[in-house]
Amino acid sequence: MSTAPTEHRLLDGTTLPAIGFGTYPLQGEECVAAVQSAIEAGYRLIDTAVNYGNEREVGEAIRRSGVPREELVVTSKLPGRAHAYDDAVASVRGSLDALGLDRIDLHLIHWPNPRVGLYVEAYRALVDLRAEGLVGSVGVSNFTEEHLTRVVEATGVTPVVNQVELHPWFPQVEMRAVHDRLGIRTESWSPLGKRQAPFTEAPVVAAAERHGVTPGQVVLRWQLQLGNVPIPKSATPERQRQNLDLFGFELSEAEVAAITGLGRADGRLFDGDPETHEEM
Ligand SMILES: NC(=O)C1=CN([C@@H]2O[C@H](COP(=O)(O)OP(=O)(O)OC[C@H]3O[C@@H](n4cnc5c(N)ncnc54)[C@H](OP(=O)(O)O)[C@@H]3O)[C@@H](O)[C@H]2O)C=CC1
Numbered sequence: 001m002s003t004a005p006t007e008h009r010l011l012d013g014t015t016l017p018a019i020g021f022g023t024y025p026l027q028g029e030e031c032v033a034a035v036q037s038a039i040e041a042g043y044r045l046i047d048t049a050v051n052y053g054n055e056r057e058v059g060e061a062i063r064r065s066g067v068p069r070e071e072l073v074v075t076s077k078l079p080g081r082a083h084a085y086d087d088a089v090a091s092v093r094g095s096l097d098a099l100g101l102d103r104i105d106l107h108l109i110h111w112p113n114p115r116v117g118l119y120v121e122a123y124r125a126l127v128d129l130r131a132e133g134l135v136g137s138v139g140v141s142n143f144t145e146e147h148l149t150r151v152v153e154a155t156g157v158t159p160v161v162n163q164v165e166l167h168p169w170f171p172q173v174e175m176r177a178v179h180d181r182l183g184i185r186t187e188s189w190s191p192l193g194k195r196q197a198p199f200t201e202a203p204v205v206a207a208a209e210r211h212g213v214t215p216g217q218v219v220l221r222w223q224l225q226l227g228n229v230p231i232p233k234s235a236t237p238e239r240q241r242q243n244l245d246l247f248g249f250e251l252s253e254a255e256v257a258a259i260t261g262l263g264r265a266d267g268r269l270f271d272g273d274p275e276t277h278e279e280m
């Protein structure tokens with residue numbers, strides 16, 4: 001039935017599950033329990049960040065899950081305050097320590113922080129850490145075409161993913177075309193639209209009724225059919241399972257286009273323009 005792949009081959013030869021689990025803003029025991037139940041439900045890509053303050057909990061959930069380490073793709077992210085080369089190396093070592101792992105499978109630069117002006121240096125550090133084996137794959141988040149071009153020109157290494165805000169209000173048509181041209185896999189953050197989810201919008205409701213699924217499943221299936229890797233967060237085991245159950249139906253081209261058509265120029269969920277947003 002399904003035409004969407006369950007995993008993607010990345011530029012560096014590694015594979016990425018077609019859907020992952022987001023962990024912001026989970027904290028403490030709630031985070032451990034949520035990540036553990038997500039792994040139990042079948043998620044194999046887990047998304048955390050230094051700035052989420054929950055890498056320890058994510059590591060604990062991985063250990064409690066009993067799932068073999070090599071089956072999981074653990075992603076973390078370098079914060080803006082650690083873009084200087086030595087700070088980037090120290091930050092990744094800190095993430096490894098907090099997670100209790102000897103390798104982070106995919107490490108991203110969280111935001112380009114253009115006013116700091118050091119994201120190329122940070123990227124170089126991640127490339128060197130990959131050579132040392134402490135990082136499996138190098139990626140970025142919230143990068144524009146210009147930021148991508150600069151790191152590729154400086155290092156000769158293309159990031160395997162760019163994790164960007166992407167949901168029906170903000171479908172990132174131009175950035176997805178840039179990624180396709182460069183061979184970069186698009187990861188979608190806030191893939192459901194978070195608290196402003198478009199669950200009552202006509203194209204989403206109509207597709208949900210037609211296929212006998214929930215609006216959330218329609219939005220996530222739309223993500224898969226565009227080739228994006230969504231990383232929905234849910235603290236609820238039932239929703240975690242529902243968000244993975246996407247391979248028994250297929251949206252028509254017209255349904256996909258109608259959902260993409262919900263996009264609008266001011267569709268960002270908050271003031272997260274990578275050219276100006278500074279997140280340290
Ligand atoms: N790189 C970056 O700059 C950023 C990365 N991220 C990453 O992306 C992840 C996901 O984004 P996030 O902002 O959490 O937004 P999401 O779009 O994943 O939405 C999460 C919200 O939707 C609810 N929800 C989940 N599943 C369903 C469902 N099936 N039906 C109805 N409601 C549902 C959740 O509630 P409940 O928990 O109660 O189920 C939660 O309130 C983050 O956790 C983080 O890992 C996020 C922002 C920026």
Ligand SMILES: O=C(O)C(=O)[C@@H](O)[C@H](O)C(=O)CO
Nearest residue numbers: 024049110111189270272279
């Ligand atoms: O969650 C993340 O990864 C972020 O980058 C934050 O910007 C987060 O989305 C936030 O704090 C929104 O207000």
